[in-house]
Amino acid sequence: MAEKKSLGKELTKGIIIENPVLRLVLGTCPTLATTTSVTSAIGMGISASIVLICSNIVISALRKVIPAKVRIPAYIVVIASFVTIVQMLVKAFVPVLDEQLGVYLPLIVVNCIILGRAEAFAGKNGVLASAVDGLGMGIGFTVALFVMGTIREILGAGSFLAGISGLIGGTFDGFKIPFLNENPMLIFILAPGGFFVYGLVMALSNKLAESKGKPKAELQGCEKCPMAKSCSIRMTDEACDKKEVEA
Amino acid sequence: MTLNNKLVVSASPHDRSHKTVRSIMLDVIIAMVPALIASVIFFGPRALLVECVSVGTCVIAEFISRVVMKRGQTIGDLSAVITGLLLAFNLPVNIPLWMVMIGAVVAIVVVKQFFGGIGQNFVNPAIAGRIVLLASFPVAMSTWTAPLTWSAQNLDGLTSASPLADIHTMVTAGTTPDASLVEMLIGWRAGCLGETCAIAIILGGIYLIARKVISPTIPLIYIGTVAVIMLIAGKGNLEFVAYELLGGGLMLGAFFMATDYTTSPITFKGKIIFAVGCGVITSLIRLFGNLPEGVSYSIIIMNILVPLIENITLPKPFGTPKKKKEAKAE
Numbered sequence: 412m413a414e415k416k417s418l419g420k421e422l423t424k425g426i427i428i429e430n431p432v433l434r435l436v437l438g439t440c441p442t443l444a445t446t447t448s449v450t451s452a453i454g455m456g457i458s459a460s461i462v463l464i465c466s467n468i469v470i471s472a473l474r475k476v477i478p479a480k481v482r483i484p485a486y487i488v489v490i491a492s493f494v495t496i497v498q499m500l501v502k503a504f505v506p507v508l509d510e511q512l513g514v515y516l517p518l519i520v521v522n523c524i525i526l527g528r529a530e531a532f533a534g535k536n537g538v539l540a541s542a543v544d545g546l547g548m549g550i551g552f553t554v555a556l557f558v559m560g561t562i563r564e565i566l567g568a569g570s571f572l573a574g575i576s577g578l579i580g581g582t583f584d585g586f587k588i589p590f591l592n593e594n595p596m597l598i599f600i601l602a603p604g605g606f607f608v609y610g611l612v613m614a615l616s617n618k619l620a621e622s623k624g625k626p627k628a629e630l631q632g633c634e635k636c637p638m639a640k641s642c643s644i645r646m647t648d649e650a651c652d653k654k655e656v657e658a
Numbered sequence: 659m660t661l662n663n664k665l666v667v668s669a670s671p672h673d674r675s676h677k678t679v680r681s682i683m684l685d686v687i688i689a690m691v692p693a694l695i696a697s698v699i700f701f702g703p704r705a706l707l708v709e710c711v712s713v714g715t716c717v718i719a720e721f722i723s724r725v726v727m728k729r730g731q732t733i734g735d736l737s738a739v740i741t742g743l744l745l746a747f748n749l750p751v752n753i754p755l756w757m758v759m760i761g762a763v764v765a766i767v768v769v770k771q772f773f774g775g776i777g778q779n780f781v782n783p784a785i786a787g788r789i790v791l792l793a794s795f796p797v798a799m800s801t802w803t804a805p806l807t808w809s810a811q812n813l814d815g816l817t818s819a820s821p822l823a824d825i826h827t828m829v830t831a832g833t834t835p836d837a838s839l840v841e842m843l844i845g846w847r848a849g850c851l852g853e854t855c856a857i858a859i860i861l862g863g864i865y866l867i868a869r870k871v872i873s874p875t876i877p878l879i880y881i882g883t884v885a886v887i888m889l890i891a892g893k894g895n896l897e898f899v900a901y902e903l904l905g906g907g908l909m910l911g912a913f914f915m916a917t918d919y920t921t922s923p924i925t926f927k928g929k930i931i932f933a934v935g936c937g938v939i940t941s942l943i944r945l946f947g948n949l950p951e952g953v954s955y956s957i958i959i960m961n962i963l964v965p966l967i968e969n970i971t972l973p974k975p976f977g978t979p980k981k982k983k984e985a986k987a988e
Contacts, residue, residue: 594754594795595794596760596794596795597793597794597795597796598790598793598794599794601793603790603793604793607768
């Protein structure tokens with residue numbers, strides 16, 4: 412059913428309507444941890460997106476081979492392989508980013524977004540659709556991180572894109588915001604400020620989605636979840652039972 | 659809550675209190691006047707300026723956020739004025755005014771209005787404002803000015819350490835704090851605007867208790883808990899206990915901030931748990947923490963625990979069997 416949707420829709424839904432961070436409330440931990448600066452936010456977003464797209468493709472291609480009962484371990488193995496590859500690449504080519512992200516880079520393995528998309532989408536849809544879904548979700552994740560990182564870095568450190576030269580090379584190394592640079596509101600780069608910003612940006616995205624007639628991202632059971640249509644969690648119990656009976 | 663229309667057939671309660679939100683808030687403001695006067699005497703006209711900016715920003719922020727959120731106007735209930743005053747009481751005198759404004763906006767908009775306005779805030783707005791400022795601008799928030807240095811005749815020490823820092827070394831190193839106990843009592847010491855003059859705060863507290871605006875349970879048990887723990891920690895040194903009680907924001911916190919209706923438990927047992935918790939956390943932070951002062955953190959932590967405290971201290975309706983677990987009302 413989902414395959415009937417146009418690929419364009421699969422791509423754009425991840426950015427606002429089903430934004431993984433702001434609407435599905437997935438991947439909260441890396442979001443809060445890596446948005447202290449825009450540079451690390453972008454780095455995290457891109458790394459996770461690459462893993463997401465690759466794992467979506469492979470999982471989707473293998474979806475008929477993987478037995479339903481052991482699908483989670485199988486997904487994890489696929490995801491972990493790609494995370495290892497990405498981590499090695501980052502360590503080799505952008506060591507600055509590796510230092511900034513620290514443990515959160517290997518922790519992409521257990522990132523809810525990636526496992527969530529594997530479970531909700533890639534395990535049920537074709538390769539092309541899954542790749543596009545991964546790309547859209549990856550962009551949505553990166554955009555959310557970028558927005559939060561921008562707010563937190565400008566207010567909390569008084570700079571914007573500081574340390575970007577470590578990521579893209581060159582001599583440009585970010586702006587300094589005149590007044591805030593001398594009087595940064597440190598709370599914004601601490602955890603409480605992260606939660607504040609997260610809550611506010613989430614409220615804003617709720618408002619945006621509401622104006623498009625979509626339900627709010629409140630944790631009120633499956634029906635109100637923006638992912639309700641494609642989500643397999645509700646289905647799994649019944650579907651599993653059926654499959655067991657069939658087997 | 660007013661008796662505008664007296665000819666209404668209604669369920670109980672039939673005899674209502676004449677207190678309104680506004681009259682209660684007015685009582686609290688009256689109770690804060692002595693501390694306000696003391697702050698101006700000790701820290702000079704700039705103290706009044708900080709207080710005015712804080713109150714003004716709070717009221718304007720409340721007005722604007724109610725307009726933007728398209729909700730009924732609530733600045734008339736004076737709660738924003740109290741938040742502003744309490745926030746100013748928790749700030750040092752030489753803090754830049756724009757920081758005061760940020761604290762006031764955080765207190766009113768983020769903590770109070772985002773959660774639904776008066777009666778809905780999950781923690782005390784003034785304390786949250788102070789903690790945000792403390793976490794954001796640690797230097798400006800802990801640069802203390804010695805009292806009475808604002809007048810030209812007396813320019814002894816311009817900045818000075820908060821006596822609490824001195825007190826902590828009192829037992830371990832055997833030193834004596836700069837301020838004597840009498841000075842501590844009348845407020846002749848460095849500190850936040852409203853916290854220094856213990857007499858003025860106690861006066862305000864007694865007024866509130868006499869007017870039955872607050873019950874004495876929380877302040878007395880809070881201060882008592884700190885006293886007992888400090889007595890043990892100071893190995894029976896009564897002078898140390900007195901310094902700990904008069905130092906920092908304990909009096910202000912116990913009388914004016916821990917007793918906030920919205921963020922303290924309703925039940926008597928709950929109040930005891932709340933106050934003991936505040937006292938224990940304050941003492942632990944003071945004795946073992948990196949920060950010299952723990953009053954605001956202790957109150958905010960217990961504020962968050964209030965719903966849980968109320969759940970476990972829910973009084974049983976008369977006549978219900980002992981063992982049967984009640985379904986949670988509401």
